[in-house]
Amino acid sequence: MKAFEQLIGESPEFLSVIRSADIVAATDVTVLIEGDTGTGKELLAQAIHESSNRVEKPFVTINCAALPESLVESELFGHKKGAFTGAVNDQAGYIKQAEGGTLFLDEIGELSLAVQAKLLRFIEYGECQCVGDSRLQKVDVRLIAATNRNIAEQVNKGLFREDLYYRLKIVPLELPALKQRSADILLIARHFISSLSEQHDLASPKFTPSALKQLQNYSWPGNVRELRNLCERLVVLLPGQEITEHNLPVDIVQKKEADSGRFKLPSQGLNLEMLETDLLKQALGLSQGNKSRAARLLGISRDAFLYRLKKYSI
């Protein structure tokens, strides 16, 4: 489990993914990692490679979304000199560069159907065909793919090959969003505050309980990446200091501000009649006895205000 230790989390949803990843790491099974942005897909792919017996061999990452459509095939499978204009030399593709190791295909949902077909053949038979070469070459590479898109939906729309999807998804590894494992938020925040303070050689700042509550209640659309970046900012800007909710970005505390007009019922309860009498008297005091203004302060009509004054004999 050593390689997985850098992935922080103790919630059952997260640990079950890590346990499955640990089991598949020992095999050559193709893995598809799904999860929203910033949930740790790349980190998990690296950890799988590091705990596999391919650890001494290359881990090659390819971001399918960043590859120009016209070059995908040659980047993946390589090309022979003269295969197309600009192919001035033989060039090994990413698959060949990863020989003996692991190829991480990030954002696999971006691959065209034509390249998907070639990839399927590679997964099925371990055979790779260079652009401009009729021969098939055997290559020993373990494949890990990741996506933050819903591939099942893409399959339904005809944008992703169903056979490739099932070939990739033998052991589903779906990283939960941070809000789905909110029990881990504070654990991860404390981890980053202490490790980033050490990394920047600064004294650790410390969260106040109210700041921790804000972190806990926030939805974290950018997941662990967003939390990590916030911690780094706080470490650098507030070394050794106390982090209150006022030091947190507005997005995080906004919810509280939106709620601030709401009266909070104390946990021990209250006496509603006494509270109402008190509020009526305060409104009268603030409006210097002007009943219409007092009624407006409480958001009720003058008649409703007069009715209540009578009811409580004020």
Ligand SMILES: Nc1ncnc2c1ncn2[C@@H]1O[C@H](COP(=O)(O)OP(=O)(O)OP(=O)(O)O)[C@@H](O)[C@H]1O
């Ligand atoms: N469980 C975790 N424990 C510690 N750090 C994590 C964890 N998950 C993610 N991170 C950190 O969050 C950042 C984003 O992680 P990563 O790049 O693996 O996310 P991703 O799922 O690949 O995101 P994207 O879909 O945007 O590419 C990295 O700095 C990574 O180290």
Ligand SMILES: [Mg+2]
């Ligand atoms: Mg990624």
